[in-house]
Amino acid sequence: MEDNGRLTVIGAGPAGVGAAMAAARHGIDVTIYELAPRPGLKPCGWGIPDHRKKEIPIPRETILKEIDGAVLYVDGKHAIDYTGRGGPLGVVVDKPRMLETLLEDAGVKVVFRAPVSIPFGDGPAVAAVGVSWYEGEKINAVQVHLKAPKADREKLEFYFDSHLIGYYWVFPMGDGIVKVGVGGFAGMSELATKLERFIKRDPRLSGAPRVKPLHGAPLAVGGIKPRIIGSTVFTGESVGGVYPLTGEGIRPSFLLGKTVGEALALGRDPVKALMSSDTTWKIQLQRRILEMVKSLRPMRRAEFLSRLDPEVLVRIGLGDFSRLGLTAMVLKSPGILAQVIKRFLTK
Numbered sequence: 289m290e291d292n293g294r295l296t297v298i299g300a301g302p303a304g305v306g307a308a309m310a311a312a313r314h315g316i317d318v319t320i321y322e323l324a325p326r327p328g329l330k331p332c333g334w335g336i337p338d339h340r341k342k343e344i345p346i347p348r349e350t351i352l353k354e355i356d357g358a359v360l361y362v363d364g365k366h367a368i369d370y371t372g373r374g375g376p377l378g379v380v381v382d383k384p385r386m387l388e389t390l391l392e393d394a395g396v397k398v399v400f401r402a403p404v405s406i407p408f409g410d411g412p413a414v415a416a417v418g419v420s421w422y423e424g425e426k427i428n429a430v431q432v433h434l435k436a437p438k439a440d441r442e443k444l445e446f447y448f449d450s451h452l453i454g455y456y457w458v459f460p461m462g463d464g465i466v467k468v469g470v471g472g473f474a475g476m477s478e479l480a481t482k483l484e485r486f487i488k489r490d491p492r493l494s495g496a497p498r499v500k501p502l503h504g505a506p507l508a509v510g511g512i513k514p515r516i517i518g519s520t521v522f523t524g525e526s527v528g529g530v531y532p533l534t535g536e537g538i539r540p541s542f543l544l545g546k547t548v549g550e551a552l553a554l555g556r557d558p559v560k561a562l563m564s565s566d567t568t569w570k571i572q573l574q575r576r577i578l579e580m581v582k583s584l585r586p587m588r589r590a591e592f593l594s595r596l597d598p599e600v601l602v603r604i605g606l607g608d609f610s611r612l613g614l615t616a617m618v619l620k621s622p623g624i625l626a627q628v629i630k631r632f633l634t635k
C-alpha cells in the first residue's frame with residue numbers, strides 16, 4: 289500500500305469499523321475520524337440476523353437479546369411465524385458498544401468529534417460516511433423506544449403495509465424495552481403519523497412510556513453505486529450497502545467496509561473488489577426484487593407476499609443464499625419472482 293502503510297477512515301459506523309479492522313489486520317496504521325462523540329450513534333434498530341455465521345465478530349457482552357424467529361403480518365393479517373432452526377435467528381445488540389469494543393480489540397486509533405472534508409488529502413482514504421452521501425434511491429424510516437414489557441419477546445415482529453411499500457417493526461431490546469418503527473416510500477412526517485396510529489392500535493404499545501422520542505433517517509435502497517473522489521474510496525451505506533428488501537444495513541455495510549479496507553491494504557483495486565463481492569451480488573438481487581414489488585398494485589403485492597414460501601422469504605430477506613440455492617428457490621417461488629431470479633442468474 290502507498291503512503292507508508294497508513295490509511296485514513298472517515299466515519300465510525302459499521303462500514304468504517306469493518307474497513308479499519310480489515311486494514312489493521314494486514315499491518316496498516318489506521319486512523320478513524322468520526323464527527324460524533326461515539327461510534328454508531330445514527331438511528332437504527334440494532335438488529336443483526338444470522339449472527340452465527342460470524343460475519344461480524346460480535347462481542348458477547350454487547351448482545352442485548354437473542355432472537356428465536358420472526359412473525360410477519362401482511363396488511364394486518366397473520367402470515368408467517370418463523371422460528372430459526374437449531375438456535376437463534378439473530379441478535380439485537382448495543383451497537384455503539386459493539387463498535388467501540390471491536391475498535392478497542394483491533395487497536396485502531398479513533399478521533400471523535402472530528403468532521404473531515406471529502407476528498408481527504410492525497411493519501412489513501414475510505415469514506416464510510418453513511419446515507420447522506422448515497423446517490424441512489426432512498427426511503428425514510430422513523431422509530432421510538434417504548435417501555436412495553438409485553439412486547440419485549442424473543443421474536444422480531446414485521447407488519448407489512450402493501451400501500452406504503454414498507455413495514456412496521458417491533459424489535460425487543462430486553463429490560464421490557466422495545467423499538468417500534470416504520471420504514472417505507474413516504475415522507476418523514478407521514479411516517480411519523482402512521483407510526484403513532486400503529487402504536488395506538490396495539491394494546492401492548494398504546495400508552496407505553498417513551499424511553500426515547502421519535503427519531504429517524506433515510507435508508508439507501510437503490511442497490512450498489514460505487515463512488516471514488518480523488519484517492520478517497522466510498523463504502524458502506526454511502527454506496528448502498530443495505531439490503532433493499534429489509535433495510536438491514538449493519539451487516540452488509542460492515543462487510544463492504546471490510547472488502548474495501550482489505551483491498552487497499554493488499555494493493556488491489558477497491559472498486560473492483562466491492563463490485564465483485566458476494567454482498568454486492570445479493571444486494572443487487574434484492575434491488576431487482578424490490579423493483580418488481582414496486583411495480584405491482586397494492587392488492588397484488590399483498591397477495592404475492594402471502595403466497596411466498598416462508599423459507600424462501602426468510603432466505604432471500606436475510607441474503608442467505610448461493611447461486612445453487614437461488615436456482616432451487618426458483619422452483620418454490622411464484623412465477624413473477626421465479627422470472628426475476630432467472631433473469632438475474634442468466635445476465
Ligand SMILES: Cc1cc2nc3c(=O)[nH]c(=O)nc-3n(C[C@H](O)[C@H](O)[C@H](O)COP(=O)(O)OP(=O)(O)OC[C@H]3O[C@@H](n4cnc5c(N)ncnc54)[C@H](O)[C@@H]3O)c2cc1C
Pocket residue numbers: 298299300301302303304321322323324327328329330331332333334335336402403404405406416417418419429430431469503504505506507523524525526529530535536537538539541542
Ligand atoms: C430507523 C432505522 C432503523 C434501522 N434499523 C436497522 C437494523 O435494525 N439493523 C440493521 O442492520 N440496519 C438497520 N438500519 C440501517 C443501518 O443503521 C445502516 O445501514 C448502517 O448503520 C450503515 O452503516 P455505515 O457505517 O455505512 O453508515 P453509518 O452507520 O451512518 O455511519 C457513518 C458514520 O460516519 C460519520 N460521518 C459522516 N460524515 C462524516 C464526516 N464528514 N467526518 C467524520 N465522520 C463522518 C457519521 O457520524 C456516522 O457515525 C436502520 C436504519 C434506520 C434509519
